Amino acid sequence: MRLDKFLADMNAGTRSEIKKAIRKGLVQVDGTMVKNPGEHVTEASAVSYDGRQIPYEPFSYYMLNKPQGVITATEDRRQQTVLDLLPADRRRDLSPVGRLDKDTEGLLLITNDGDLNHRLLSPRSHVGKRYFARIQGVVDTKDVEAFANGLLLPDGLRCLPAKLEILSSGETSEIEIVIEEGKFHQIKRMFEAVGKRVIYLKRLSMGSLTLDPALPTGQWRRLTETEVRNLKDL
Numbered sequence: 001m002r003l004d005k006f007l008a009d010m011n012a013g014t015r016s017e018i019k020k021a022i023r024k025g026l027v028q029v030d031g032t033m034v035k036n037p038g039e040h041v042t043e044a045s046a047v048s049y050d051g052r053q054i055p056y057e058p059f060s061y062y063m064l065n066k067p068q069g070v071i072t073a074t075e076d077r078r079q080q081t082v083l084d085l086l087p088a089d090r091r092r093d094l095s096p097v098g099r100l101d102k103d104t105e106g107l108l109l110i111t112n113d114g115d116l117n118h119r120l121l122s123p124r125s126h127v128g129k130r131y132f133a134r135i136q137g138v139v140d141t142k143d144v145e146a147f148a149n150g151l152l153l154p155d156g157l158r159c160l161p162a163k164l165e166i167l168s169s170g171e172t173s174e175i176e177i178v179i180e181e182g183k184f185h186q187i188k189r190m191f192e193a194v195g196k197r198v199i200y201l202k203r204l205s206m207g208s209l210t211l212d213p214a215l216p217t218g219q220w221r222r223l224t225e226t227e228v229r230n231l232k233d234l
């Protein structure tokens with residue numbers, strides 16, 4: 001790839017700032033000053049910028065504990081997006097993996113690894129997404145059966161079988177549910193179909209990736225190498 005792209009991908013600055021810096025002689029490749037922004041480099045090249053080594057990482061992976069009130073989008077003129085919660089010097093090609101509603105909390109993976117993003121969301125990959133929910137209404141074993149059989153929603157959508165686990169049942173019930181698809185408002189619509197209402201929803205995991213219990217709501221951290229490896233081993 002070009003030297004200026006290498007540095008832009010690693011958030012060293014805008015393309016024009018980087019080009020200027022290269023022409024000024026601030027950039028070295030494998031120990032030699034390079035003044036051509038189009039110089040060919042590889043991911044293995046030892047690039048330094050203003051004396052600082054810049055290793056190339058083709059992909060970045062962030063875990064966000066999404067708070068309520070923030071939309072799952074890459075940009076929006078009026079509302080705060082999940083990407084606004086990441087550091088300002090993040091790379092520009094990141095996307096959230098799947099969508100959580102504005103009032104849903106919890107695990108959101110954000111990455112520029114398009115292949116992994118696609119594989120995690122494809123129903124053919126059978127990646128389970130586990131949620132905790134508080135439900136207005138008594139959730140009972142009939143619901144567990146109906147969810148396991150694949151609910152038919154009023155608009156004709158047939159859901160894939162979902163695993164519903166009752167934690168407590170009463171006027172307000174608490175449950176955990178695992179679904180392998182992610183249609184618009186899916187869990188809310190599934191409960192509406194059995195005459196109940198989701199009043200709180202939080203995603204706990206996606207495939208092998210579990211929300212870090214030490215990560216406060218609204219905070220992010222980078223995935224560990226093991227977490228990335230396990231996700232890729234779908």
Ligand code: URA
Nearest residue numbers: 101104185186187188
């Ligand atoms: N199902 C929903 O209804 N909302 C979400 O945010 C995620 C799953």
